[in-house]
Amino acid sequence: MYKIPAKTLFLGKKVIFLPTCHSTNDEAAHLLEKHPVMEGTIVITNNQTAGKGQRGNAWLTEPGKNLTFTLVLKPNFLSIVQQFNLNIVISLGIVDYLNSIRKGFQVKWPNDIYYKEQKICGVLIQNVLKSNRIEYTIVGIGLNVNQLKFPEEKAVSLAQVTGEIYDLQMALNSLCEYLEKQYMQLKRGELDALRNEYLNNMYRFGEDHLYKDKEVFQGRITGISEHGLLEIETYKGLRKYNFKEVEFLS
Numbered sequence: 593m594y595k596i597p598a599k600t601l602f603l604g605k606k607v608i609f610l611p612t613c614h615s616t617n618d619e620a621a622h623l624l625e626k627h628p629v630m631e632g633t634i635v636i637t638n639n640q641t642a643g644k645g646q647r648g649n650a651w652l653t654e655p656g657k658n659l660t661f662t663l664v665l666k667p668n669f670l671s672i673v674q675q676f677n678l679n680i681v682i683s684l685g686i687v688d689y690l691n692s693i694r695k696g697f698q699v700k701w702p703n704d705i706y707y708k709e710q711k712i713c714g715v716l717i718q719n720v721l722k723s724n725r726i727e728y729t730i731v732g733i734g735l736n737v738n739q740l741k742f743p744e745e746k747a748v749s750l751a752q753v754t755g756e757i758y759d760l761q762m763a764l765n766s767l768c769e770y771l772e773k774q775y776m777q778l779k780r781g782e783l784d785a786l787r788n789e790y791l792n793n794m795y796r797f798g799e800d801h802l803y804k805d806k807e808v809f810q811g812r813i814t815g816i817s818e819h820g821l822l823e824i825e826t827y828k829g830l831r832k833y834n835f836k837e838v839e840f841l842s
């Protein structure tokens with residue numbers, strides 16, 4: 593399973609397949625502790641038994657149905673304050689791949705992928721530090737591909753959206769090509785183009801909705817700051833939020 597490398601320069605050229613594991617992010621982190629790992633290496637499993645989501649949530653996925661993998665990057669060209677750009681390129685790579693199949697996928701800030709009001713993909717990015725510098729970034733991606741039932745009402749899969757079943761190896765290879773394309777754009781320093789593309793694909797951009805920080809309020813997403821803070825215009829003025837500081841309501 594997952595033996596054919598992607599047609600890319602480096603991303604997905606090496607794939608480590610584990611039939612089962614607790615979390616591919618944890619497995620990747622253990623590998624990095626033991627020996628150097630080539631940039632672009634993917635750790636993938638068919639059966640993730642203790643998947644980790646953001647905010648300490650669990651990531652639940654039916655064995656053999658979805659893409660559940662971790663990508664190892666070495667973005668040493670980025671300083672710590674530029675880290676949000678990784679969220680941008682990873683989200684755009686995924687959304688471009690999905691939109692190449694069916695239009696309508698969007699990025700929910702910072703890096704969830706939605707189809708209409710449902711979540712199809714989650715991303716968990718973790719930095720591995722060495723002497724206070726980012727040595728590696730591990731990018732965990734859970735993409736719902738062929739699963740047809742979810743315990744979570746908000747979850748959806750590609751198969752549910754399109755009515756088709758997908759070959760996971762082909763989906764992985766294609767996704768790698770889109771991810772690499774975006775990552776190379778970041779390496780070339782094309783930040784304005786990336787930011788614009790991110791805003792063009794952003795869930796709820798420019799629409800009025802309810803949000804919650806300490807209180808529930810109505811607002812409209814108008815952009816992201818240089819370092820990736822979410823900017824919401826309200827009748828009291830512009831508010832800016834870091835991860836976990838704001839909740840999307842209806």
Ligand SMILES: Nc1ncnc2c1ncn2[C@@H]1O[C@H](COP(=O)(O)OP(=O)(O)OP(=O)(O)O)[C@@H](O)[C@H]1O
Pocket residue numbers: 645646647649650651652653704711712713714734736744746747748838839840
């Ligand atoms: N396979 C899956 N697909 C989609 N969501 C899943 C899946 N497995 C677990 N979940 C969880 O279902 C919930 C649905 O996502 P939701 O967007 O509501 O939460 P979130 O990512 O915490 O975002 P927020 O709370 O900012 O709206 C999350 O807790 C998510 O981690």
Ligand SMILES: O=C(O)CCCC[C@@H]1SC[C@@H]2NC(=O)N[C@@H]21
Pocket residue numbers: 614615616617618642643644645646647649651660661662704713714715716731732733734735
């Ligand atoms: O909460 C989220 O939206 C993030 C979900 C990230 C899930 C992926 S699945 C592969 C990798 N391994 C993990 O334990 N989590 C990530």
